[in-house]
Amino acid sequence: GAVPDITLNDGNKIPQLGFGVFQIEPKDTVAAVRAALEVGYRHIDTAEMYGNEKEVGEAIRTSEVSRDEVFITSKLNNGFHRPDDARKAFDSTLDALGFDHVDLFLIHWPLPTLYDGDFVSTWQTLIEFKREGRARSVGVSNFQVPHLERLAAETDLVPAVNQIEVHPYLTNEEVRRYDAEHGIATEAWSPLAQGAVLDDPVVTEIAERVGRTPAQVVLRWHVQRGDIVFPKSVTPKRIEENFQIFDFELDDEQVRRISGLDRGEAGRTGPQPDTFD
Ligand code: NAD
Numbered sequence: 001g002a003v004p005d006i007t008l009n010d011g012n013k014i015p016q017l018g019f020g021v022f023q024i025e026p027k028d029t030v031a032a033v034r035a036a037l038e039v040g041y042r043h044i045d046t047a048e049m050y051g052n053e054k055e056v057g058e059a060i061r062t063s064e065v066s067r068d069e070v071f072i073t074s075k076l077n078n079g080f081h082r083p084d085d086a087r088k089a090f091d092s093t094l095d096a097l098g099f100d101h102v103d104l105f106l107i108h109w110p111l112p113t114l115y116d117g118d119f120v121s122t123w124q125t126l127i128e129f130k131r132e133g134r135a136r137s138v139g140v141s142n143f144q145v146p147h148l149e150r151l152a153a154e155t156d157l158v159p160a161v162n163q164i165e166v167h168p169y170l171t172n173e174e175v176r177r178y179d180a181e182h183g184i185a186t187e188a189w190s191p192l193a194q195g196a197v198l199d200d201p202v203v204t205e206i207a208e209r210v211g212r213t214p215a216q217v218v219l220r221w222h223v224q225r226g227d228i229v230f231p232k233s234v235t236p237k238r239i240e241e242n243f244q245i246f247d248f249e250l251d252d253e254q255v256r257r258i259s260g261l262d263r264g265e266a267g268r269t270g271p272q273p274d275t276f277d
Helices: 026-039 053-061 083-097 119-132 145-154 173-181 201-210 214-224 236-241 252-259
Strands: 005-007 013-015 043-045 071-076 102-107 135-141 161-165 185-189
Touching (some): 026 053, 053 071, 053 083, 071 083, 102 119, 135 185, 145 173, 161 173, 173 185, 201 214, 201 252
Parallel strands (some): 043 071, 071 102, 102 135, 135 161
Antiparallel strands (some): 005 013
16 A cells, blocks of 8 residues: 655645654665665655765665655754754754755754753744755654743644654653644654563554564554554665565554553653653
């Protein structure tokens, strides 16, 4: 089945399934991204922090796929929240990628204690990038409800997406609900909990029942909940497997059982966004 698009609150469309390149070494990135493009992925999620934007650009340029067919996301690195730093950092992102725009640019972390938590002026700077057309859409990552409420109170633009940690061990319902109620698309990072959910007995039992792999079942669970996902792998067979999730369905009971694996904060694998700086 084809990958559906999600329409963002600014009218732009994003493929619901993409390819994430966190922790892919620069030397392996061209091969991995090219493998993904060959399989049919048309959405790449990178970040300044990952150190592989240059290789993402190179992979696209040397592939059969044209730039305009690929949705590219990058993110502002931590420590560059002040407007002038953000402008320089964004210039470097476009430079490294070798393109005149990204499809989506995100504030990577709210860093609510750094610079007196002034991520609002950072957000105003991203709005500037959108006005210039150099970022077609802008959004945030790892924003908790109070951070989103502050943007709503102090600025005129609602983020197009909020990219947060979501997987069966951290279903993150409170933030997802706020996103949904305010027209913000949720992107689920570490959708497989970096592999940790793949041998859960509930997941493996459902996988056996539907004749799919545990990774496919977990990714299918995400897309049926409406979230955007971009699993990471450098293994061509897995890159291919993770793409084949639009030709089967989980029933409501299966979706509920996987959601029931939620461990709340104990299931979080990454930093806590309220305190991380
Ligand atoms: P993930 O949940 O996508 O897991 C990737 C790992 O799962 C792989 O390294 C491999 O070990 C395993 N795996 C993948 N496919 C498999 C398969 N079919 N069968 C068995 N094992 C498989 O983890 P991730 O890379 O952390 O998250 C995905 C993407 O999310 C990242 O690449 C990045 O783009 C994004 N991300 C964003 C943030 C953020 O702060 N915004 C943080 C982390 C990740």
